[in-house]
Amino acid sequence: MTPKINFTPGPSQLYFTVEDHVRTAFREGIPSLSHRSKQYEGIYKKAVDGLRTLLGLPENYHVLFTGSANEIWERIIQNLVEEKSFHFVNGSFSKRFFEIAQLLNRKPQKNEVAMGLGFDATVAIPGDTELIAITHNETSSGVWLPLDYMYNLRTQNPNALLAVDAVSSLPYPDFDYTKFDSVFFSVQKGFGLPAGLGVWLINDKCVAKAEQLLAKGLSIGSFHSIPSLYSHALKNQNPETPNVLGIYLLAQVVDDMVRRGISNIRKETEYKSTLLYQALENHTVLKPFVKNKDHQSKTVVVADCGEHTERITKLLQEKGMQPGDGYGAAKKTQLRFANFPTHSREQYELLVDTLAAYQG
Amino acid sequence: MTPKINFTPGPSQLYFTVEDHVRTAFREGIPSLSHRSKQYEGIYKKAVDGLRTLLGLPENYHVLFTGSANEIWERIIQNLVEEKSFHFVNGSFSKRFFEIAQLLNRKPQKNEVAMGLGFDATVAIPGDTELIAITHNETSSGVWLPLDYMYNLRTQNPNALLAVDAVSSLPYPDFDYTKFDSVFFSVQKGFGLPAGLGVWLINDKCVAKAEQLLAKGLSIGSFHSIPSLYSHALKNQNPETPNVLGIYLLAQVVDDMVRRGISNIRKETEYKSTLLYQALENHTVLKPFVKNKDHQSKTVVVADCGEHTERITKLLQEKGMQPGDGYGAAKKTQLRFANFPTHSREQYELLVDTLAAYQG
Numbered sequence A, B: 001m002t003p004k005i006n007f008t009p010g011p012s013q014l015y016f017t018v019e020d021h022v023r024t025a026f027r028e029g030i031p032s033l034s035h036r037s038k039q040y041e042g043i044y045k046k047a048v049d050g051l052r053t054l055l056g057l058p059e060n061y062h063v064l065f066t067g068s069a070n071e072i073w074e075r076i077i078q079n080l081v082e083e084k085s086f087h088f089v090n091g092s093f094s095k096r097f098f099e100i101a102q103l104l105n106r107k108p109q110k111n112e113v114a115m116g117l118g119f120d121a122t123v124a125i126p127g128d129t130e131l132i133a134i135t136h137n138e139t140s141s142g143v144w145l146p147l148d149y150m151y152n153l154r155t156q157n158p159n160a161l162l163a164v165d166a167v168s169s170l171p172y173p174d175f176d177y178t179k180f181d182s183v184f185f186s187v188q189k190g191f192g193l194p195a196g197l198g199v200w201l202i203n204d205k206c207v208a209k210a211e212q213l214l215a216k217g218l219s220i221g222s223f224h225s226i227p228s229l230y231s232h233a234l235k236n237q238n239p240e241t242p243n244v245l246g247i248y249l250l251a252q253v254v255d256d257m258v259r260r261g262i263s264n265i266r267k268e269t270e271y272k273s274t275l276l277y278q279a280l281e282n283h284t285v286l287k288p289f290v291k292n293k294d295h296q297s298k299t300v301v302v303a304d305c306g307e308h309t310e311r312i313t314k315l316l317q318e319k320g321m322q323p324g325d326g327y328g329a330a331k332k333t334q335l336r337f338a339n340f341p342t343h344s345r346e347q348y349e350l351l352v353d354t355l356a357a358y359q360g
Helices: A018-027 A038-055 A069-080 A092-103 A147-156 A204-215 A226-233 A244-260 A262-281 A306-318 A328-332 A345-357 B018-027 B038-055 B069-080 B092-103 B147-156 B204-215 B226-233 B244-260 B262-281 B306-318 B328-332 B345-357
Strands: A061-066 A085-089 A109-112 A131-135 A161-165 A182-186 A198-203 A300-304 A334-338 B061-066 B085-089 B109-112 B131-135 B161-165 B182-186 B198-203 B300-304 B334-338
Touching (some): A018 A244, A038 A244, A061 A069, A061 A226, A069 A092, A069 A131, A069 A161, A069 A182, A069 A198, A069 A204, A069 A226, A085 A092, A092 A131, A092 A161, A147 A161, A161 A204, A204 A226, A244 A262, A262 A300, A262 A345, A306 A334, A306 A345, B038 B198, B038 B244, B061 B226, B069 B092, B069 B161, B069 B182, B069 B204, B092 B131, B131 B147, B147 B161, B161 B204, B198 B204, B198 B226, B204 B226, B244 B262, B306 B334, B306 B345
Parallel strands (some): A085 A109, A085 A131, A131 A161, A161 A182, B085 B109, B085 B131, B131 B161, B161 B182
Antiparallel strands (some): A061 A198, A182 A198, B061 B198, B182 B198, B300 B334
16 A cells, blocks of 8 residues: 655656656667767757756856765765865764764864754864855755855855755755855656666866865776766766666656646745644644744755654555655654655645644 | 567566566555555565575575665675675676776776686685676676586685676576675666666675774764674565565566476576577578687677678568677777567577578
């Protein structure tokens, strides 16, 4: 028995057009298409052009593909940091990015706050920091950061590259990409696609930095180094045999989203998150986990449910809805609700009505 | 117009059960299944257990998943070589493995022969070599190596780990895995699955070597280091959100192959390759590219077609068959024919009859 509406924050419920696109893909032989064919290059280009339009990417940004966002963490450190990265840590995923820098024998520093908190104050970042890593939306805690806070990082630290983990917020946020150097996500969250593909956006400064490390004789990886990915991307190709079906589906879904209109997607996301936060604020036994309204994520809403967690889960499941478990230690006391473009207003209204009717 | 029978050696024609399994996967919600759920662990275990049965893996072998075979090349060098690997190079893919060791700042050595040749003679390999890399089946040239030649490498070099690229030969070869330490493949060749997944088989000696490099303070990568992959594999999990759909499809197709019987698959592979090589030997204008019969691959057959290449391609396409282009410089003078488990006797008979009827 599969629940009909899946609110888990990742892998997410599929975007509602995916199954149709898969059917077309098989009919057209996409899964066995040569990744060196003109037809494949057309698919690659469609995905990249679509993302440029949907997200409003500047000209000097390039779109690269990896196997996962985990891999992008690794590639960022390998290609863009000789020694010093600085990490804003406020949950499990931002912490993991920091740890990956340690595993790669760099000397990362961090500014860490507790789960459920975001960042407000100006942080003193050493002047020789090569890269600042920040997580726009912490999937583990439902905290996100105001855009101005991230933009100010660039103003205050003009010599460091700024890498933004937007794994569980894109395509919603209306980023000014000129304020960042690298942004990345994986497709199984906001884009509602099957997992197995990471999307890495980098600007020319990242290309230059990787080439600079390489010129120093340092290893920046092999097939998925920035120079390798970038030189293939210029030909609409990948260094390896990629997840062709995944890139095809991304191209199709991005096209669907462009036609739906990113401003409509944004408005609906805001409507749905407002509805859910209001219901949590007004509830007798549930509360939003994130207290600071500026830090309440619009795309991953976390509810403190305490001893009611199991009963609410069962109640939602009976109505055909699957909430996401709380992350890690919060598994038995919190529930997480993804609010992605695939979740309709009607689905959110049903969710909110069901939660509101529960009185403990 | 998609050709009905695809003989390209990679991505290959899909295994004939894949489309049905995809339909079931969507019906059961597999593409949005949590990779931390019990249900996913069951899928992971099914894939691993199935591969153990199909390939006859010894107890001390472990099955790990990556994004591609390219990635496995990199992970092998990162995890198993501090400085010295030794590579048998006889085509584009074995050469690339060597180059990846260079890109990772190791000091690889090689024994190189021309495209179309294999290896016969004993090669003097330095005694301090940490890892020997050999490509069982060169997808670029249709050369493969007799099993005894590879087994002797181990006897002659007992201190080195032996890593075997079996990307385009498995599941056909009946390897004695106790003679190797690591074997790897990607799923879009002999297993007939959509690209985007690499399968890495390692024994306990590989785990020990990676831990030894780590204990020395060397970086062996991060999320996809052997210790990270292995500790997750023990729980039937992956470090990252993996290609869940790909692993599900692998589990299903391996199960289909186990039920069909690996000995039947082997017999049919031999029947089909014999048929094609005989047709090429007896042909007035076509010839097998690989002359030494011991080195003629049974899973990727390469035909020298000279000036007839374009006309034969057209002829085959008219009959609903798509040959693989010759690799790289041989694109205009050779054709490659995959002989994988998904290709039926009837498809091969049609191919061979069509080629035989062509007289230039």
